[in-house]
Amino acid sequence: xxxxxxxxxxxxxxxxxAGAPPVPGRRAPWTARLLPRVPGGRAxxxxxSAVLGAMALAALLAxxxxxxxxxxxxxxxxxxxxxSPGHPLGTDRLGRDLLARMLYGARHSLAVGVAxxxxxxxxxxxxxxxxxxxxxxxxxxxxxxxxxxxxxxxILVALTLAAVAGPSPATVVAAIAVTGWMPVAxxxxxxxxxxxxxxxxRAARSLGLSRTRIFLRHLVPNALPPIAAVAAFEVGxxxxxxxxxxxxxxxxxxxxxxxxxxxxxxxxxxxxxxxxTVALPAGAIVLLIIAVNAVATGLERRGAGEGRxx
Amino acid sequence: MSGAVLAVTGLRxxxxxxxxxxxxxxxxxxxxxxALVGRSGxxxxxxxxxxxxxxxxxxxxxxxALLDLGGxxxxxxxxxxxxxxxxxxxxxxxxxxxEAQASLNPTxxxxxxxxxxxxxxxxxxxxxxxxxxxxxxxxxLDDPAALLRAYPFELSGGQAQRVxxxxxxxxxxxxxxxxxxxxxxDPVTQAGVLDVLRADAAAPDGSxxxxxxxxxxxxxxDLAVAGRWADRIAVLDGGRIAEEGPARDVLAAPRHPFTxxxxxxxxxxxxxxxxxxxxxxxxxxx
Numbered sequence: 105x106x107x108x109x110x111x112x113x114x115x116x117x118x119x120x121x122a123g124a125p126p127v128p129g130r131r132a133p134w135t136a137r138l139l140p141r142v143p144g145g146r147a148x149x150x151x152x153s154a155v156l157g158a159m160a161l162a163a164l165l166a167x168x169x170x171x172x173x174x175x176x177x178x179x180x181x182x183x184x185x186x187x188s189p190g191h192p193l194g195t196d197r198l199g200r201d202l203l204a205r206m207l208y209g210a211r212h213s214l215a216v217g218v219a220x221x222x223x224x225x226x227x228x229x230x231x232x233x234x235x236x237x238x239x240x241x242x243x244x245x246x247x248x249x250x251x252x253x254x255x256x257x258x259i260l261v262a263l264t265l266a267a268v269a270g271p272s273p274a275t276v277v278a279a280i281a282v283t284g285w286m287p288v289a290x291x292x293x294x295x296x297x298x299x300x301x302x303x304x305x306r307a308a309r310s311l312g313l314s315r316t317r318i319f320l321r322h323l324v325p326n327a328l329p330p331i332a333a334v335a336a337f338e339v340g341x342x343x344x345x346x347x348x349x350x351x352x353x354x355x356x357x358x359x360x361x362x363x364x365x366x367x368x369x370x371x372x373x374x375x376x377x378x379x380x381t382v383a384l385p386a387g388a389i390v391l392l393i394i395a396v397n398a399v400a401t402g403l404e405r406r407g408a409g410e411g412r413x414x
Numbered sequence: 415m416s417g418a419v420l421a422v423t424g425l426r427x428x429x430x431x432x433x434x435x436x437x438x439x440x441x442x443x444x445x446x447x448x449a450l451v452g453r454s455g456x457x458x459x460x461x462x463x464x465x466x467x468x469x470x471x472x473x474x475x476x477x478x479a480l481l482d483l484g485g486x487x488x489x490x491x492x493x494x495x496x497x498x499x500x501x502x503x504x505x506x507x508x509x510x511x512x513e514a515q516a517s518l519n520p521t522x523x524x525x526x527x528x529x530x531x532x533x534x535x536x537x538x539x540x541x542x543x544x545x546x547x548x549x550x551x552x553x554x555l556d557d558p559a560a561l562l563r564a565y566p567f568e569l570s571g572g573q574a575q576r577v578x579x580x581x582x583x584x585x586x587x588x589x590x591x592x593x594x595x596x597x598x599x600d601p602v603t604q605a606g607v608l609d610v611l612r613a614d615a616a617a618p619d620g621s622x623x624x625x626x627x628x629x630x631x632x633x634x635x636d637l638a639v640a641g642r643w644a645d646r647i648a649v650l651d652g653g654r655i656a657e658e659g660p661a662r663d664v665l666a667a668p669r670h671p672f673t674x675x676x677x678x679x680x681x682x683x684x685x686x687x688x689x690x691x692x693x694x695x696x697x698x699x700x
Contacts, residue, residue, distance in 0.1 A: 302516065303511055303513045303516040303517040304516060304517050304518055304519045304520070306468060306511065306517070307509075307511055307517035307518070307578065307581075308519070309468060309503065310466060310468055310503055310504065310508075310509035310511070310582070311503060311504040311508075311531045311534065311581060311582070312500050312501060312502070312503035312504030312505060312531070312534050312535060313500075313504075313530060313531070313534045314500065314534065317530065317534065321519070321522065321530065322519050325519075325521045325522075326519070326520065326521055
């Protein structure tokens, strides 16, 4: 009885400075808590999020919005400029509608970008976090390997991989993940190493939790915030790499619309007055990467500004 | 009253090429609170953590620490293989750390903390919630059902310390080690937490089916806390127990020069230190 009263007094006293007693249990799941923070209340990040949302929506609604088959050629309507009747963004040399190709291209570029960055982050996090809890020699080997790979020009490695495996979206995803995991792994490794000394990890050990449980439930989730910021940058990097590989002919198969492929098709037209065939996909790529980076920066700032994980 | 819950003999811990604990002998009797006191940096926490294999990487331990598991069974904590030690942690020996808020994972709720601890020791799913609530209630927390859904940052310092306490005692361990648990708390919360700890050590006295009891090791630098809540005081100096005995005797008539120095330092200026309160009635004076 006495103890209950003391406990109640203390609870009030301790939270007095915060202005209100704690309201435990009124907490949304972490997804709901994370998402509204992406814009972070900053105009730039809000605009960037809107751009990304619009791009994703346009990609999803491509069949509704396009009005044309993105791969259907029309010899009667080749090289039309933007604003032509029935072809708001014009057509290319083969008479394919550029709006349709842009919209369908967004599907491939965004899907490959997201899939490749997810694969990169998963691979990097797994390698880095496991290295941090592995025996010292293995940890050192992973860290040195990552350092060494970072010193290689990765576009050449990706190009070689993609060329050997043949052009396909899966090849592009694999090539990007294999060449991009190192920075993520080094961050994950450093985070997990730092977390290992934290009191809550020691407390988890003192309660008899298994190493696996501590790794999966206590170390990895708490290492995620800085990785999440890197992950957002990785999306931009992956889209750019996909475009580059497609442009070089080893990415998305040639006839499939993707922004990188559109650039490949249009490069010969850059100086012939049909600048828009280059400007449209290039502009879309630039806009996407700027938007992704703005959101990533917002995410990073929020992560750095708070003392807790999410 | 039965014998010792834990008997430590010749504990030596080397860390970074230096022998920090050098032949520590300590017996923790059942049903009693034993305080391990010493100045900051004397190795109290290191000694306590070494028992559970929680000392920093690179620490070398030797000696024996026999834990009574009841029914005539014992386990040597210092010789137990990692899996065995893991199974003993939490179930047979609970450990509460000083930094309560920091000793809770910020990404999971109090309920998840309790559930994973109970699960790790094989408590069936159907009983975890009930046992978790009982642990929170036992640690003196009101409205435990709401607390199950709370995240650590939503707790006050006192609540966090009680939650950490609830976690450590969720499986009713035979030995509870409280490592400077009240250093960061105000006196009222401190008293509440220490009462819970004390009641734990006293509760099963004589009621355990095999006559064995529980013990509490209170690691503290605060002689006043030790004097008020401990039955016995062991003074750590130079990596060994310099003096050990009933709290009242140690405080009233310290035999070792270091203990005398500690007692003098803890006493208010101009007055000799009063002996600890009569053991077993710590709440009477409040």
